[in-house]
Amino acid sequence: MTKHISRIALLVLVLISVGLMAWAVIVGMSAPESDKIAGTMPLVGQHDEDYVPLKDSLGNIVPVATVEDGIKAMGTATIHQMRHAESLNYVNTINEIKEVDATLVANETVYNEDLALVAEIDTLKVNDPKAYKKAQKDLDVKYADAKARIKKYETEYAARLKSDRDWAKRIEGVKGSDFDKESKLVLEYMGDKLEGYNASLKAMQKELKDNAAEFEANKAIFDAACKVFAVEVKKKAVDPNNEETSDLVDDYVATIDSYKEQVKHFEDKVRAEKSKAEKDREFKKDMVAERNDSKATITDDVLASVQRYGELTVGIAETEFKISTTSTNIETIKKAVVLAKEEGDHLMALATAINWNIYWVYFLLVFAVVFVIAGFFLNLIHEPNWIKLGAVVVVVAGVAGVAYAIALGHGWDHNVLTMLDASGNPTDIAFGLGSLDSPDRVIFGEKEYMMADVSIWITYIAFILALVAAIFSWIWSWINSIIKK
Secondary structure (H helix, E strand, O other): OOHHHHHHHHHHHHHHHHHHHHHHHHHHHHHOOHHHHHHHHHHOOOOOOOOOOEEEEOOOOOOOOOHHHHHHHHHHHHHHHHHHOHHHHHHHHHHHHHHHHHHHHHHHHHHHHHHHHHHHHHHHHHOOHHHHHHHHHHHHHHHHHHHHHHHHHHHHHHHHHHHHHHHHHHHOOOOOEEEEEEEEHHHHHHHHHHHHHHHHHHHHHHHHHHHHHHHOOOHHHHHHHHHOOOOOOOOEEEEOHHHHHOEEOOOOHHHHHHHHHHHHHHHHHHHHHHEEEEHHHOOOOHHHHHHHHHHOOOOOHHHHHHHHHHHHHHHHHHHHHHHHHHOOOHHHHHHHHHHHHHHHHHHHHHHHHHHHHHHHHHHHHHHHHHHHHHHHHHHHHOOHHHHHHHHHHHHHHHHHHHHHHHHOOOOOOOOOOOEOOOOOOOOEEEEOOOOOOOOOEOOOOHHHHHHHHHHHHHHHHHHHHHHHHHHHHHHHHHHHHHHHH
């Protein structure tokens, strides 16, 4: 009966051991690639509510205090990596949402200042025409610039005030630790932006289509005048940092400025040459007449139409690029969010498997030691043999003494481990768990190191002695079997 129970108990232990080992292997095989694990491990430490690792005064990541916290940290580390991956624009989007309200407030301030400036200049025109005429050139430039900014604000920013300020409120208080809510808001915000880009693109394409005939006619007049004044239509890259994927579009807005500069330069030159003899003039009468005729064809309506054509073509190309980039980023972030959660779960499962296997190994070691000691004493009770007992005591004391002597040689009786600085040099700060300035920081003392080191060496020596005893026993049995034959 006893043998039967022992066999069942042994079978149960074996099955549990095999099961734990199989679980560890399966979890390990399903975990992220080794390079990702290696990249994640340095981040396993204490994190704040935004998943940013806490660091001590030396710049080292503060380690976790418990195994459970460490396992959780392994999961959050992958999310931290994903949130701060530059290629995903994840944190950039969060910052954009947080800063959008401040940006709109700044634009609103400039808008109110421009309204006040326009009103001031209009009032000056009516109340003090002489003062206005005296500074008309400078005032007209300021007036035109302010009007342009007002128009841009009213068409571009005013409509966004409600929705964008609502986004700023929605992200407020959401921390990185609430990753599900945060990632959902990031993707919703990017989707909202994408809808805005699509709406802007349709509006610009419709305007360009509706006014195509007028734009083309005025562009032809402007192009002809540009040739006379040797002005080339400039090109603008949609994304200067990504020339391979950027379409180049005609930038008539910048070209208009170049045209005006050339006309002014020509007129200044003609005025300067009036004192010269006709034969010495650089610009002949027919050249002057040709350029004056060309200039006469460029009315304010033509310039305004061509300028709008340039704004639309540049705007369409830029918006198409934004749509493409945003669409790609949304899909990339969606996949990254799912992958970060999966990898975090895999790492936590792997850490849990390793943790339980370690505990199981401890249990088996203790069980084996207790089993051997109990068996020895039971046998000693049935068959007293004080010589054998004395020999065992001497061996145990000898093993403990040797282990203690080795540990003592490591200096634990007067020393503890210290932390290293960023260059790998030792400091005066004792190694331990927790933040350096925390009153709950756990520091390992001399006794802890001595006990740990002695225990480890006892294990090493015991295993070596067990191996030697097993080999000796096998050889002795082999010799006895030969002698008996």
